[in-house]
Amino acid sequence: MQALSRPLARQVAARSVNRTALYTQASTALVQRTRPIPPPKARRRHVRSFASPRYDDGSARSAVINVLNNIGSKREVQQYLAQFTSVSSQQFAVIKVGGAILTDYLDQLCASLRNLNQMGLFPVIIHGAGPQLNRLLEEAGVEPKYQEGIRITDGKTLGIARKLFLEENLKVVEALESWGVRARPITSGVLMADYKDKETFQFVGEVNEVNVGSIKAAIADGYIPVLTCMAESEDGQVLNVNADKAAAELARALVPLKIVYLSEKGGIHDKETGKLVEAINLDEEYDEYMKKPWVIHGTRSKIRDIKTLLDDLPRSSSVAIIHPESLERELFTHSGAGTLIRRGTKLYQASSLAEFEAISPTMLKQALVRNREGLDSAAVVDRYLDTLKSSSFRAYFDENMEALAIVLPPTGQPSTQLAHLSTLTMTRSAWLSNIADNVFQSLKRDFPKLAWTVKQDDENLTWFSEKADGSIAKKGEVLFWYGIESPEEVRELMSEFVHHGRQMFGDVNLESQLHRAAAAAERIRAGAATLIGNRPGAQQQQARAFSTSTRSQPRRANVASPQLGSGSRRGYATTNPNPPLGIKNSEKDYPSKVALIGARGFTGQALIDLLNRHPNMDLCHVSSRELAGKKLKGYNKKEIIYENLSPDDVRRMAERKEIDCWVMALPNGVCKPFVDALDESGHKEAVVIDLSADYRFDPKWTYGLPELxxxxxxxxxxxxxxxxxxxxxxxxxxxxLLPHLAPSPAHPTVFGVSGYSGAGTKPSPKNDVENLTNNIIPYSLTDHIHEREISAQLGTEVAFIPHVAVWFAGIHHTISLPLAHQMASRDIRNLYQDRYHGERLVAIRGESPSVKMIAGKHGVEIGGFAVHSGGKRVVVNVTIDNLLKGAATQCLQNMNLALGYAEYEGIPEDK
Structure with a gap:
């Protein structure tokens, strides 16, 4: 029996990581990342200094090892490699550097930036100089004046500030060069601004445009760009802008993975407890933080501005407020540093099986069964569910139940007794996206004292160790706990673990463990709980979690506090299935005014139904030559009469800017006159969405498939x-599977079958139910326009063979994909789960999806994943409702994004 200290936990976790293999992966990524872009011929003499010493193997290896030494688990390494290889240099990070950092921590900053640069990354740096400016103004006898927390910048202040910022910018560049990092000062031409109430603030600006050309050029030439927070007006006047807001506008333009605010304080601190706030998940916690009495003035403004910024960026983006010495740890490890602010993952709770049944009758079972070995796993889970019927529990899970935790709470006062983590099951994508951290944050908020056990060779042992106050190991099992501080409680738990470990916590099989669970319910509440482990890499681990011991290390201040946001070890809680990705223009009138040209068909009717439910869409005009003069049915917001609008009518309406979004629901080859009329109107802000194929190959148009x-x-x-x-x-x-496809001449083949609604409303053999009964009709067997569309968008030749069948709505694809190398079905399924993790309208199934189950639903289902015995061909099945996600629902996604609404607003959730 041994106490498992933090170093030992790292050693144990490290044993489950093949360092050689991981280093090989890192080195491969590094070679790809660190090859510098060759400079122009005219600058050939600089090649040698650029390619050495920063890019030699020794320096590169040191940079990777320096990062890997901060990473304790295989999962973290996988996260690091995924981040490291998935973004371009200029999309990696925007780092805002405060003036105090330039004075006191410049060497730490340069050291971290050197390591990043040696790995081929070029973060964009923007700095302020507030403390230095205050000192210079005081020496010049200028009394600083503020209005609404903003420095009033008169001519003399601006002159001092301009000179100071140029000097500080040069200081940063020279410091980086002295560390062997090529840096380029960019002090003008990037940030454009309008005056911010010139009479009040004088030479203070608000950024209205970001020109990223010089930034990208610097990176292409192998330089880290270093910017000041000075902007220019349209007439060339230099304006002072807030550094935080300037960094935010840079982030909007560059869309980086990370936005980092370096602060000498190292993050946001709870002024009531004095503790660091390690994570703020905006989707769940924003309103609560805005109500906290200590969140006032600058802190309140900072959190609010960060939320506004992240609402405009992809959900994978985050903002970290950290100390400069923690920069690499923040960027590359799940434990991170400082305060991480992300939009987060919304979690749900249940305390009875009936609540699970109300959500989904099968989702809970699927979550418990996944990754379990043995043919009787379903029966074992059934017995476990039977024990929960008579037990008090609380469950935490995300919308798709990729993460599930079940806690058996203590009896009596929760503040004095120990709760037990009975179940923790995560999909691979949930681990990699750190939904697990979000779950644990909720556990620490709701349960002041918690215990759980894991296998000593569990690949996530470091992660569990970081969640705990203490741990103890015995015969391959590790007991973790937090919230236990009194010696008496510790001794009691330790005694139970030591003397009954084999019986109560040992490596017994899941079935026998569950068989005893019901009879042991009272004892479970008294101090023991069944742990059903379901973590990647762990064998069926069911150890009863219970006795503990205090660690020799002092208790961390950031663990086990019930205060919201201040007591949990934070991580990257990323993907919410309903991300508000649109960017709303505060000057725009809402709701948006919509005109629908061509509404007679099935797709038009489906879109009208969606617009009828949308809270921010106002359908104003519906044009149909056949239905002109008739009342529109299915739209309840107001009475609308069908019109027969000509291109000239459309142009005149556009000139008057009556419509925000025009939807063309016309047959192929018909909508060009209407689009030309809109182009001639000069109303460039109006959004046009074409449902036909007329513009799918036009490079001036954006192809609207949000998932890709x-x-x-x-x-x-x-x-x-x-x-x-x-x-x-x-x-x-x-x-x-694109990266894994066999090279030409092999190519994917898509056998597609559609319901007859896809043939439109005009009578034909393809929508004649009598003709289709007991029949299936092939058509356009080669050179179908969708064959060309699929091939063009994917960048690889695809054969498409369409058919029509007797059902009304729904498409079923059977796709045969030749593979370049042997792959297993589980690996392929994991690829799909990872690729579409968090996509609300894409569901990945183990089994083949059924076309009758997709009709009337707004998403896509993908499954099957049958691999040929040779391992080099896979068959995938896909189903979609051709009228919804195949047309109207996707159109609404694009409308929402282009008009500035949440992407899924107005789209019902599929049940």
């Missing part, structure tokens, strides 16, 4: 081509 096209690109577009229904399903079904 950068959402920021769609959000900034005004001309969007809506993908085809067949093409949407096929692309989503193929995209995750």
């Amino acid at each position: 096209v950068q959402r920021g690109k769609i959000a900034s577009a005004t001309r969007i081509s809506n993908p085809g229904c067949y093409a949407t399903a096929a692309q989503l079904g193929i995209a995750p």
Whole structure:
């Protein structure tokens, strides 16, 4: 029996990580990342100084090892490698450096930036100089004046500030050069600004435009760009801008993975407890923080501004407020440093099986069964659920139940007794996206004292260790706890663990453990609990969690506090399935005014139904030549009469700026006159979304498939081509395997079958129910327009064979994919789960999805993943409702993004 200290926990975890393999992965990524872009021929003489010594193998190896030494588990290394290889240099990080950092911590900053640069990363630096400016103003006899917390900048102040910022910028550049890092000062031409109430604030600006050309050019030439927080007006006047706000505007323009505010305080501190706030999950905690009495003035403004920024960025982005010495740890480890602010993952709770049944009758079982070995796993889980029927418990889970924790609470006063973590099950993507950290934050908030056990060779042992106040190891099992401080409680738990460890905590199989669970319910509440472990890499680990011992190390101040946000070990709680990715313009009138051109077909009717439910869309005009003069049905917000609008009518309406979004629901080859009329109107702000195929190959139009096209690109577009229904399903079904496909001449083959609604409302053999009964009709067997669309968007040749069948709505694809190397079905499924993790409208199934289950639903289901016996061909099945996600629902996603609303607003959740 031994106490498991933090160093030992790291050693144990390290044993489960193949360091050689991980180093090989890191080195491969490093070679790809650290090859400098060759400079132009005219600058050839600089090649040698650029390629050495920063890019030699020894320096590169040291940089990687320096990062890996901060990483204690295989999961963290996987996270690091995923981050390291998935973003371009200029998208990696925007780092705002406060003036005090330049004075007191410049060497620490340079050391960290050197390591990042040796790995081929070029963070964008923007700095302030507030303390230095205050000192210079005092020496010049200028009394600082503030209004609403903003420094009033008169001519003399501006002159001093301008000279100071140039000097500080040069200081940073020279310091980086002395550390062997090439840096380029960029002191003008990037930030454009308007005056912020010139009469009140004088030469103070608000950034209205960011020109990133010089930043990208610096990075392309191998330099870290260093900017000041000075901007210019349209007429060339230099203006003082707030450094935090300037950094935020840079982030909006560059869309980095990380936005870092370096602070000598190292983060936000709870002024009531004095403790560091390690994480703020905005989706769950923003309103609560805004109500806290200590969140006032600058702190309140900072949190509010960060929320506004993150609402405009992809959900993977985050803001960290940290000390400069923690920069690498923040960027590359899950434990991080300082205060991490992310939009987070919303968690739900249940305290009875009936509540789970109300959510989904099968989701709980699926969560418990996944990754379990043995043919009788379903029966074992059934017995476990039977024990929960008579037990008091509280469960925590995300919307898709990729993360699930079940806690058996103590009887009596929770503040004095120990709760037990009975179940913790995570999918691989949940671990990698750190939903687990979000779950544990909730546990620490609700249960002041908690115990649990894991295997000593569990690959996530370091993660568990960081969540705990103490631990003890015995015969391959590790007991963790937090919140236990009195010696009496510790001795009692230790005694139970030592003397009954084999019986109560030992490595027994899941079935026998569960068999005893019901009879042991009272004893469970008295001090023991069954732990059903379901973590990647762990064998069926069911140890009863219980006795503990205090650690020799002093208790960390940031652990086991019931204060919200101040007592949990934080991590990257990332993906919420309903990310508000649109960027709202505060000057715009809402709701948005929409016109629908061509509404007679099934897709038009489906879109009208969605707009009827949307809180921020006002359908104003509906045009249909066949239905002109009739009343629109299915729209209850107001009475609308069908019109027969001509291109000239559309142009005149656009000139008067009557419409915010035009949706073209016309047949192929018909909508060009209407688009030309809109282009001639001069109303460039109006969004146009074409549901036909007319503009899907036009490079001036944005292809609107949010799950595969950068959402920021769609959000900034005004001309969007809506993908085809067949093409949407096929692309989503193929995209995750693109890097693994066999080279030409092999190519994917898509066998697609659609319901007859896809043939439109005009009578034809393909929508004649009598003709389709007991039948299936192939058509356009080669050169179908969707074949061209799929191939063009994926960048690889795809064969598409369409058919129509007797059902009304829904498409089923059977996709055969040749593989470049042997792969297993589970690995392929994991690729899909990782790729679409957090995508609310994409569901990954183990089994093949059924077309009758997708009709009327707004998402896509992907499953099957059958691998040929040779291991080099996989068959994937995809289903989609051709009228919804195949057309109308996807159109609404694009409308939401382009008009500035939450992407899924107005889209019902599929049940």
